[in-house]
Amino acid sequence: MTSLLEGAKRLVTRGTDIGARIEGLDAAAHAARGRLDDALVDDAVAVVDRATGRLRLSATHTVVAIAGATGSGKSSTFNALTGLELSAVGVRRPTTSWASACVWGRDGADELLEWLGIPPRHQTTRDSMLDSGRRDAQSELDGVVLLDLPDHDSTEVAHHLEVDRLVDLADVLVWVLDPQKYADAAIHDRYLAPSVDHQDVLVVALNHIDTVPPERRQSMLDDVRRLLDADGLDRVPVLPISAREGVGIPELRAEIARRAAEKQSTRLRLDADIRSAASRLEAASGDAPTRVLPAERVAALDDAFADAAGVPIVVDAVERSTRMRVGRATGWPVVGWLSRMKSDPVKALELDLGDDSREFAGRGPTLPQATQVQRARVDGEVRALADDVSAGLAQPWVEAVRRASTARLDELGDRLDAALAAAQIKAGRTPWWAHLVRILQWLLLAAAVGGLVWTGVLAATGKLQDSDTPQFGGIALALVLLVGGLVLGIAIGLVCRLAVAGVASDRAEEADQRLREAVREVSHELVVDPVEVELAAYTSVRTALGKALSA
Numbered sequence: 001m002t003s004l005l006e007g008a009k010r011l012v013t014r015g016t017d018i019g020a021r022i023e024g025l026d027a028a029a030h031a032a033r034g035r036l037d038d039a040l041v042d043d044a045v046a047v048v049d050r051a052t053g054r055l056r057l058s059a060t061h062t063v064v065a066i067a068g069a070t071g072s073g074k075s076s077t078f079n080a081l082t083g084l085e086l087s088a089v090g091v092r093r094p095t096t097s098w099a100s101a102c103v104w105g106r107d108g109a110d111e112l113l114e115w116l117g118i119p120p121r122h123q124t125t126r127d128s129m130l131d132s133g134r135r136d137a138q139s140e141l142d143g144v145v146l147l148d149l150p151d152h153d154s155t156e157v158a159h160h161l162e163v164d165r166l167v168d169l170a171d172v173l174v175w176v177l178d179p180q181k182y183a184d185a186a187i188h189d190r191y192l193a194p195s196v197d198h199q200d201v202l203v204v205a206l207n208h209i210d211t212v213p214p215e216r217r218q219s220m221l222d223d224v225r226r227l228l229d230a231d232g233l234d235r236v237p238v239l240p241i242s243a244r245e246g247v248g249i250p251e252l253r254a255e256i257a258r259r260a261a262e263k264q265s266t267r268l269r270l271d272a273d274i275r276s277a278a279s280r281l282e283a284a285s286g287d288a289p290t291r292v293l294p295a296e297r298v299a300a301l302d303d304a305f306a307d308a309a310g311v312p313i314v315v316d317a318v319e320r321s322t323r324m325r326v327g328r329a330t331g332w333p334v335v336g337w338l339s340r341m342k343s344d345p346v347k348a349l350e351l352d353l354g355d356d357s358r359e360f361a362g363r364g365p366t367l368p369q370a371t372q373v374q375r376a377r378v379d380g381e382v383r384a385l386a387d388d389v390s391a392g393l394a395q396p397w398v399e400a401v402r403r404a405s406t407a408r409l410d411e412l413g414d415r416l417d418a419a420l421a422a423a424q425i426k427a428g429r430t431p432w433w434a435h436l437v438r439i440l441q442w443l444l445l446a447a448a449v450g451g452l453v454w455t456g457v458l459a460a461t462g463k464l465q466d467s468d469t470p471q472f473g474g475i476a477l478a479l480v481l482l483v484g485g486l487v488l489g490i491a492i493g494l495v496c497r498l499a500v501a502g503v504a505s506d507r508a509e510e511a512d513q514r515l516r517e518a519v520r521e522v523s524h525e526l527v528v529d530p531v532e533v534e535l536a537a538y539t540s541v542r543t544a545l546g547k548a549l550s551a
Helices: 003-013 018-032 038-055 074-081 110-114 129-134 136-141 157-169 185-201 214-230 249-262 265-285 293-308 311-330 333-340 374-392 397-406 409-421 432-461 477-546
Strands: 062-068 100-103 123-125 143-150 172-177 202-206 238-240
Touching: 018 038, 018 477, 038 157, 038 265, 062 249, 062 265, 074 100, 074 143, 074 172, 074 249, 100 110, 100 238, 110 157, 110 185, 123 143, 123 214, 123 238, 123 265, 123 477, 129 397, 136 249, 143 249, 185 265, 202 249, 202 311, 202 333, 214 238, 238 249, 249 265, 249 374, 265 477, 293 374, 293 409, 293 477, 311 397, 311 432, 311 477, 374 409, 374 477, 409 477
Parallel strands: 062 143, 062 172, 100 123, 172 202, 202 238
Antiparallel strands: 100 143
16 A cells, blocks of 8 residues: 555545544555455455545545446436436447446536546536536535446446445445345345445435336335345335336435535534445454463473473573583592593583683584474474464454464474574583682692502601601601591592582583473464464454444
8 A cells, every 4th residue: 555545545534534544444454464355355455445535535525326227227327316317228338348427516526527437428417507407406406426327137247347346435335126026136135135235325316206007116125135134235215116107206305405505414424434344344354352372382392392392401501511521620630540441421512612621602502303202292382372362253363372372383493492592591501619629639649649658658767756857736746747648638529529410410400491482482483473473463453343343
């Protein structure tokens, strides 16, 4: 839709009730696009375009269309109302599919006639100078644009299309029926019955009433009334006329003049169009309450994605690697040497710990592919999420939610790998206090080794028990250094195990949070956000339709 048309919409509808309803229908149609049936949405958009187009044009003119079947006397009625022989009577018009127009009050009508698509050669101005003698007699129809439509049952396809087009554009429709064909299903099924929402802008004229015996006329009118009531058109007036004899023409002209004078027909027609289109959208969309995704269902989906991404495997590896690294830094160095024979769990997964093993950057992890069980869990959670949130919605919305939830699942593996690759986890960093413990352990080991060597020398020279040998508390200092270095080193290593366990647990929890956050972004991008877009669209349709259908 062009910006020019949008500007025209705002210009002609701002601050008006009809304008708000048009905007509501427009918003509902746009939100329903791709979710509800395209033909239904196209019809709603066409109503919006027609309504905004009509509102831009003359509000002082009322477009009255005379429609009917072949032989119904439609053109005779048109001529009788205009007082001129403008339409051919008794013959078909196979050479044209255009309607004829007669205008009372030309000022401001040109744009309206152009919008109606009536070419100038088929236009007559009733108050022209050529007809000045009869102008006063026709003044009651000032502001009327009277159209004589082609026969709706014509064999010419162009005629059908022209009738359907102008039936949608007219402010008031006068259906001329023939006494012999007034029950014809073609007109009732195609035009009258579908016009229940438009009955306030309909008039039915039973023509050729002069050909019906006087004693049968009322029963025939009653039968027409019964058929219209069966169509749901209980408020549509039925006027008996004879265009040839002039019977009932003044009453029909008065009815048209009354509607034109009230200046309500255009609004009534637009209201009916909007309500009809909005009601069809509402019937297709359903009236289930709007809803949001339950937090617990999203959490279950995130867990399934995390499991499929191998987050528990990485977290376990981070915890065991932290225990090993920090335990090696704080434990007895001899034990640390032995622990180097074990492979690092993080390295076993070929996860990149970054520069100087300070951060897990996740560049190029070789985690196991999701198992069939894990993938089935993902599929099950996606399906459960879509089913739960769409329960009770009309089928088009159920399908839209399901389609949105699965449309991008083929990207799951690559997107999860990329999420892990982008994660930043401080998995290899050694706590500051562990460095101090490491220095202390090496000092104690050095003391124990020094004490061992010193004790060996003293024992070899027989001076271990000499009184002049340095002592501490009555024990040779060499033995104190040996035993003390060993005992304190081992004791400190054992005590630090508790701290190491705490550090490993914290690192694992932090890794779990960061990885799950990365996976959560994937689950939202692939499933949650698309589903929420559909739910938001449903809410928009419900809200906009409420606006369009407001009284």
